[in-house]
Amino acid sequence: MAIQANHSHTIEWVLAQLEHIAQFGQDKSGVTRLAFSKADHQARQYIIELMQDIGLVVHVDAIGNIIGRYEPEGIQAHVPAVVTGSHLDTVPAGGKYDGVLGVICGLAAVKRLKERSDIKHPLEVVVFSAEESSRFNFATMGSKAMAGLANISSWKRIVDQEGISFASELATLGLQIEHIGSAARANNSIKGFVELHIEQGRILEQGRVNIGIVDKVSSPTRLKITVTGMAGHSGGAPIEERQDALVSAAMIVLAVRNIAADYDYQGSVATVTILKTFPGAINVIPGQVEMWVDIRGTEHGSIIEILQEIKDAISTIADDNDTPVAIEVLASEKPMILDYTINKTIEDVCQKLKLTSLRLDSRSGHDAMNMAHIAPAGLIFIPCKEGVSHNGSEYVASEAIAAGLAVLTETIYQLAK
Amino acid sequence: MAIQANHSHTIEWVLAQLEHIAQFGQDKSGVTRLAFSKADHQARQYIIELMQDIGLVVHVDAIGNIIGRYEPEGIQAHVPAVVTGSHLDTVPAGGKYDGVLGVICGLAAVKRLKERSDIKHPLEVVVFSAEESSRFNFATMGSKAMAGLANISSWKRIVDQEGISFASELATLGLQIEHIGSAARANNSIKGFVELHIEQGRILEQGRVNIGIVDKVSSPTRLKITVTGMAGHSGGAPIEERQDALVSAAMIVLAVRNIAADYDYQGSVATVTILKTFPGAINVIPGQVEMWVDIRGTEHGSIIEILQEIKDAISTIADDNDTPVAIEVLASEKPMILDYTINKTIEDVCQKLKLTSLRLDSRSGHDAMNMAHIAPAGLIFIPCKEGVSHNGSEYVASEAIAAGLAVLTETIYQLAK
Numbered sequence: 132m133a134i135q136a137n138h139s140h141t142i143e144w145v146l147a148q149l150e151h152i153a154q155f156g157q158d159k160s161g162v163t164r165l166a167f168s169k170a171d172h173q174a175r176q177y178i179i180e181l182m183q184d185i186g187l188v189v190h191v192d193a194i195g196n197i198i199g200r201y202e203p204e205g206i207q208a209h210v211p212a213v214v215t216g217s218h219l220d221t222v223p224a225g226g227k228y229d230g231v232l233g234v235i236c237g238l239a240a241v242k243r244l245k246e247r248s249d250i251k252h253p254l255e256v257v258v259f260s261a262e263e264s265s266r267f268n269f270a271t272m273g274s275k276a277m278a279g280l281a282n283i284s285s286w287k288r289i290v291d292q293e294g295i296s297f298a299s300e301l302a303t304l305g306l307q308i309e310h311i312g313s314a315a316r317a318n319n320s321i322k323g324f325v326e327l328h329i330e331q332g333r334i335l336e337q338g339r340v341n342i343g344i345v346d347k348v349s350s351p352t353r354l355k356i357t358v359t360g361m362a363g364h365s366g367g368a369p370i371e372e373r374q375d376a377l378v379s380a381a382m383i384v385l386a387v388r389n390i391a392a393d394y395d396y397q398g399s400v401a402t403v404t405i406l407k408t409f410p411g412a413i414n415v416i417p418g419q420v421e422m423w424v425d426i427r428g429t430e431h432g433s434i435i436e437i438l439q440e441i442k443d444a445i446s447t448i449a450d451d452n453d454t455p456v457a458i459e460v461l462a463s464e465k466p467m468i469l470d471y472t473i474n475k476t477i478e479d480v481c482q483k484l485k486l487t488s489l490r491l492d493s494r495s496g497h498d499a500m501n502m503a504h505i506a507p508a509g510l511i512f513i514p515c516k517e518g519v520s521h522n523g524s525e526y527v528a529s530e531a532i533a534a535g536l537a538v539l540t541e542t543i544y545q546l547a548k
Numbered sequence: 549m550a551i552q553a554n555h556s557h558t559i560e561w562v563l564a565q566l567e568h569i570a571q572f573g574q575d576k577s578g579v580t581r582l583a584f585s586k587a588d589h590q591a592r593q594y595i596i597e598l599m600q601d602i603g604l605v606v607h608v609d610a611i612g613n614i615i616g617r618y619e620p621e622g623i624q625a626h627v628p629a630v631v632t633g634s635h636l637d638t639v640p641a642g643g644k645y646d647g648v649l650g651v652i653c654g655l656a657a658v659k660r661l662k663e664r665s666d667i668k669h670p671l672e673v674v675v676f677s678a679e680e681s682s683r684f685n686f687a688t689m690g691s692k693a694m695a696g697l698a699n700i701s702s703w704k705r706i707v708d709q710e711g712i713s714f715a716s717e718l719a720t721l722g723l724q725i726e727h728i729g730s731a732a733r734a735n736n737s738i739k740g741f742v743e744l745h746i747e748q749g750r751i752l753e754q755g756r757v758n759i760g761i762v763d764k765v766s767s768p769t770r771l772k773i774t775v776t777g778m779a780g781h782s783g784g785a786p787i788e789e790r791q792d793a794l795v796s797a798a799m800i801v802l803a804v805r806n807i808a809a810d811y812d813y814q815g816s817v818a819t820v821t822i823l824k825t826f827p828g829a830i831n832v833i834p835g836q837v838e839m840w841v842d843i844r845g846t847e848h849g850s851i852i853e854i855l856q857e858i859k860d861a862i863s864t865i866a867d868d869n870d871t872p873v874a875i876e877v878l879a880s881e882k883p884m885i886l887d888y889t890i891n892k893t894i895e896d897v898c899q900k901l902k903l904t905s906l907r908l909d910s911r912s913g914h915d916a917m918n919m920a921h922i923a924p925a926g927l928i929f930i931p932c933k934e935g936v937s938h939n940g941s942e943y944v945a946s947e948a949i950a951a952g953l954a955v956l957t958e959t960i961y962q963l964a965k
Contacts, residue, residue, distance in 0.1 A: 223827035224779065224835075265829035292828075331784040349783060353830060362641065364938040365819040366766060366844035366912035367748035370809040372935075377820055378805050384798035392787040402782040403794055404830050408823045410640035411709075412682035413770060413840045414912075415938045416819055418641075423830045427783035495783035495831075518789075521781040521832045 141239050142533045148235045152177065152219070153227040161224035161523020165291075166261035166272075167195070167300040174219045178234065178258055185242050187256065193314040194276035195304050197258040201241055203250045211322040213547040214506070215240065215539065216257030217498060218273070222265040226525020228515065232532065233327045234258050240540035244547065252322055252547040259498045266291050268423070268461060270351060274498035278505045279315035283308060321506035323473055323546045326499040327539045328510060329527055333518035334491055341486040341534045343512030344477050348493045348500035349398075350464030352426040352434055356383065356445065360454045362410060362418025373416055377408055379454040380420035386444035387424060394437050398492060399428030401437050429466045429492040466492075467500035473509035473546070480541040486534050511538055558656050559950045565652045566949075569594065569636070570644040578641035578940020582708075583678035583689075584612070584717040591636045595651065595675055602659050604673065610731040611693040612721050614675040618658055620667045628739040630964040631923070632657065632956065633674030634915060635690070639682040643942020645932060649949065650744045651675050657957035661964065669739055669964040676915045683708050685840070685878060687768060691915035695922045696732035700725060738923035740890055740963045743916040744956045745927060746944055750935035751908055758903040758951045760929030761894045765910045765917035766815075767881030769843040769851055773800065773862065777871045779827060779835025790833055794825055796871040797837035803861035804841060811854050815909055816845025818854050846883045846909040883909075884917035890926035890963075897958045903951050928955055 155177070156163045156170030164170040179197060182189045187199035202208065217233025237256040244250055260273030267289045275281050287308055289297035298308040330336075335343050360376030384403045391401040402425050409419040424441070428434045442458060449456040474490070481488035491512070499510040513535035516526040572594070573580045573587030581587040592614060599606045599616035607615045619625065634650025654673040661667055677690030684706045692698050704725055706714035715725040747753075752760050777793030801820045808818040819842050826836040841858070845851045859875060866873040891907070898905035908929070916927040930952035933943040 222829045222832050263829075264831050265827075268830050270831065331781045333785075333789075351783065351831070361936075362939045363936060364748045364912055365821050365842040366768065366817065366910075367935060367937055368817075370805065370812045370817060372750075375805070375819070377801055377823060381798035381801035381805075384794055385802075388787065388792070388795050388798075395787045400783065400785075400787060402792070402833055404782050404825070404832055404834060405828050406794060406823055406825050406834075408821070410682075411822050412639045412680075412938075413685050413821050413842055414681050414687065414768070415639050415821055417821060417823075418939065425782040425830055493783075495781055518784060519778075519780060520784055521829075522779045522835065 141243065141536065142529060145235050145239050145532060145536060146529055149227055149231060152231050156221065162221050162227060163223045163225065164219065164221040165223065165266040166220040166263060167303070171220050175258065178219065181238065182256065185238060186245065187241070192277070193306055193310045194273050194281070195260040195301065195306060196273045196277055196314060199256045201245055201254045203253070206251060206253060210252055211320055212253040212255045213322050213543055214255040214257060214324045215326060215543060216259060217326050217328060218259045218262030220261060220263050222263050222521045224523050225521055226523060228329050228525055228527045229331065229520050230262060232329060232527065236327050236532070236536045236539050239536055240543050243540055244544055250547050254543065254547060262498055267297050268353065270496050271498050271501055274501035276311050276314040277316050278501040280501055280504060281311045283311055286311070316505055318505050324499060324502040324506045324508040325473065325539060325542050326497060326510050327535050328497055328512060329515040329520060330512040331495050331515065331518065331520035335512060335514035336516070336518060338489065340489050342481050342488040342538055343491045344474050344488055345469055345493045345510035345512060346474065346490050347429045348467045348469065348497055348510065349427045349429045350466055350496050350500060352438060352463045353461040354424040355459040355461055356422045356424060357457045358383070358420040358454050360418050363416045365414050365416050368416065374452065374454050375416050376420040376454055377417040379448050379452045379456070380406060380422055382448045383422065383445055386448065387441055390437055390440045390444065394433050397428065397430050397433040398494060399430060399433040399437055400494065401426040401441065427494045429494065431465050467503050469499065469503055469509055470507035473507050476545050477509055477511055477538060477542050480538050480545065484537050484541065486538065509542070511535060511542070558660065559946060559953065562652050562656050562949060562953060563946055566644055566648055569648050573638065579638050579644060580640045580642065581636065581638040582640065582683040583637040583680060584720070588637050592675065595636065598655065599673065602655060603662065604658070609694070610723055610727045611690050611698070612677040612718065612723060613690045613694055613731060616655070616673045618662055618671045620670070623668060623670060627669055628737055629670040629672045630739050630960055631672040631674060631741045632743060632960055633676060634743050634745060635676045635679030637678060637680050639680050639938045641940050642938055643940060645746050645942055645944045646748070646937050647679060649746060649944065653744050653949070653953045653956050656953055657960050660957055661961055667964050671960065671964060679915055684714050685770065687913050688915050688918055691918035693728050693731040694733050695918040697918055697921060698728045700728055703728070733922055735922050741916060741919040741923045741925040742890065742956060742959050743914060743927050744952050745914055745929060746932040746937060747929040748912050748932065748935065748937035752929060752931035753933070753935060755906065757906050759898050759905040759955055760908045761891050761905055762886055762910045762927035762929060763891065763907050764846045765884045765886065765914055765927065766844045766846045767883055767913050767917060769855060769880045770878040771841040772876040772878055773839045773841060774874045775800070775837040775871050777835050780833045782831050782833050785833065791869065791871050792833050793837040793871055794834040796865050796869045796873065797823060797839055799865045800839065800862055803865065804858055807854055807857045807861065811845070811850050814845065814847050814850040815911060816847060816850040816854055817911065818843040818858065844911045846911065848882050884920050886916065886920055886926055887924035890924050893962050894926055894928055894955060894959050897955050897962065901954050901958065903955065926959070928952060928959070
């Protein structure tokens with residue numbers, strides 16, 4: 132097992148890189164490195180230089196995906212590549228591992244595999260742009276574009292909470308939104324895609340399992356709900372005469388929570404993640420509330436049912452309180468099944484490396500689910516402490532990282548040899 | 549009744565001024581003229597010029613209150629003044645009448661009374677600074693300062709939602725927060741204070757009464773509530789394992805609403821007016837919620853009871869959901885009883901002018917409640933359409949304005965002759 136030689140040295144390198152990248156956007160509450168923010172630009176620039184140091188040829192595609200490529204000597208350029216990667220952007224006050232782990236371990240794996248003489252395919256590490264939906268309300272944009280799934284006419288309308296457009300942020304990278312289509316990769320250009328990511332749940336930790344092998348990835352369904360009441364003086368109007376948009380919104384929050392609890396056993400959840408009151412003054416009854424709902428599940432049927440139940444509950448609340456409610460479906464994607472053969476390869480690698488593994492579904496979306504549209508794709512999970520993620524206290528033990536790196540490296544090797 | 553001569557001409561002037569001032573900060577949703585904003589500065593400058601046109605001597609005090617003064621010939625400067633006035637600042641997307649009405653009608657009254665030879669007291673029209681709490685979360689700041697009720701050490705810490713300090717906004721007027729104390733007026737400098745304001749409720753309209761005479765003014769009790777949960781991936785954590793701060797916050801919104809409904813018959817209300825979710829990303833379970841509660845009532849006892857019930861409800865919700873809740877009391881003022889003699893004068897004036905009147909309590913706070921600390925103070929209400937206020941659709945019929953103006957003018961005359 133050549134893979135594990137000089138292993139501790141590589142792990143030290145990975146841990147040091149994770150700490151270094153965490154500095155871009157870190158404050159006391161966590162790492163805030165929203166897509167295309169200043170911190171994200173800094174991290175991206177750092178990775179480009181790191182890729183060059185490792186000896187990769189770096190290319191930035193039409194949506195800003197960073198592709199670091201190694202071509203073994205004597206291998207022709209048209210030979211399909213074995214690709215790994217993940218993302219550098221984070222949620223607000225997020226953790227040090229979500230996304231970054233897959234990028235750094237991908238680089239560590241390629242760094243190692245470059246030393247081997249029996250690699251017969253180009254190797255690529257990709258940093259996918261805008262994986263998190265925190266800034267633009269759209270998720271996994273970079274991998275969607277690479278898989279030819281970009282919806283350019285809709286993406287042209289995207290603005291963040293400050294009103295800054297996605298198109299103008301792309302432009303700061305010298306990229307034009309009209310050209311995003313050219314980020315799409317041909318089906319036969321990739322032999323296989325493997326992503327390493329933290330689980331963001333507690334299944335592996337609770338089962339004391341080293342490695343999760345993802346069968347199915349949930350894709351989010353996202354709603355924007357607007358409740359319209361009647362603004363008024365918060366000292367003036369008697370309670371019974373009011374149309375308080377926040378009272379209706381509170382009922383919707385609890386309805387969503389109760390519906391989600393009913394479907395939890397099917398692996399589906401729904402969450403009201405953002406709520407804003409308007410006009411937002413201490414002495415005015417809320418006249419309008421905007422709220423965003425994130426629905427996840429790996430069973431498409433249960434998502435449809437949750438959506439219908441939420442709509443029914445909202446309709447009743449709107450009528451009872453005389454506060455009309457508008458529902459806009461921002462995203463509605465089907466769960467994605469990952470590749471059987473790659474999963475089998477990962478499973479065999481775990482066995483070979485004497486690591487325990489189990490098959491599971493992912494309730495969070497990942498770039499691998501888009502890459503699965505154009506290549507056989509696999510997703511490797513390692514446990515994170517107490518399942519906590521999207522939080523500054525996200526933590527992954529170095530033993531878990533070592534296991535994940537070993538499995539990723541050997542899986543890429545099996546695909547590329 | 550000399551007062552009503554040339555009456556229709558004066559009403560036209562008042563209506564034209566109200567429309568003119570509404571332009572400062574108007575957009576399609578209403579008038580947004582937050583305290584010390586650009587629109588507020590424009591309106592203030594306009595009023596200063598209007599006062600000068602009318603022949604008033606204008607003085608801006610240490611908190612930016614604008615005082616337009618008329619001294620009848622031969623009257624000594626130390627003779628106590630009869631003072632009227634209200635405010636120019638608005639809530640976000642507010643109306644054209646709240647506050648402005650009392651300023652413009654005050655000017656129209658003084659304009660008229662200047663023509664009379666039997667005025668024996670100086671007359672003053674005051675524009676009070678920062679009456680609305682929308683920007684700085686503190687209400688009636690200008691009249692508090694004039695009444696010697698400013699809390700300078702606390703006001704030094706005030707910042708708006710953009711982080712701009714109250715002190716720095718004062719500085720743009722060339723005023724220093726340390727000197728606010730000098731805005732306080734001596735007890736014997738004011739013979740009486742009368743304010744004209746819209747009711748912001750439906751009692752007058754429903755009773756088809758021309759004039760409301762306010763016995764008691766409610767003062768707000770304000771809470772800031774912070775719910776702390778645990779941020780996490782909105783696809784990751786099962787519902788039962790979550791500490792979703794927004795779910796607890798929604799329960800608190802409904803608890804406040806239900807408690808308020810119980811006390812409504814006592815004339816007290818409580819409203820959650822602002823709610824903010826953190827980190828505020830579509831894919832993160834809310835880890836923290838901040839919410840602001842406005843409690844109003846003219847019975848101090850019922851406010852205390854509401855406060856206790858809200859605290860009890862919050863305590864239960866915090867424990868049940870494992871989401872600690874912190875409560876900060878931002879303001880807690882006692883209701884203020886207005887002057888018996890001035891109210892009797894207003895009542896007699898109404899009778900004389902053949903206008904119907906009734907005594908009522910005000911659930912909204914007004915500058916008159918602070919002025920009552922240093923002078924006999926009265927507050928005259930006129931009906932507004934459907935009681936709607938703090939809303940762009942706020943509307944007052946010109947007949948109601950004419951009645952209010954007539955009562956204000958004659959009341960000032962009775963006090964000043």
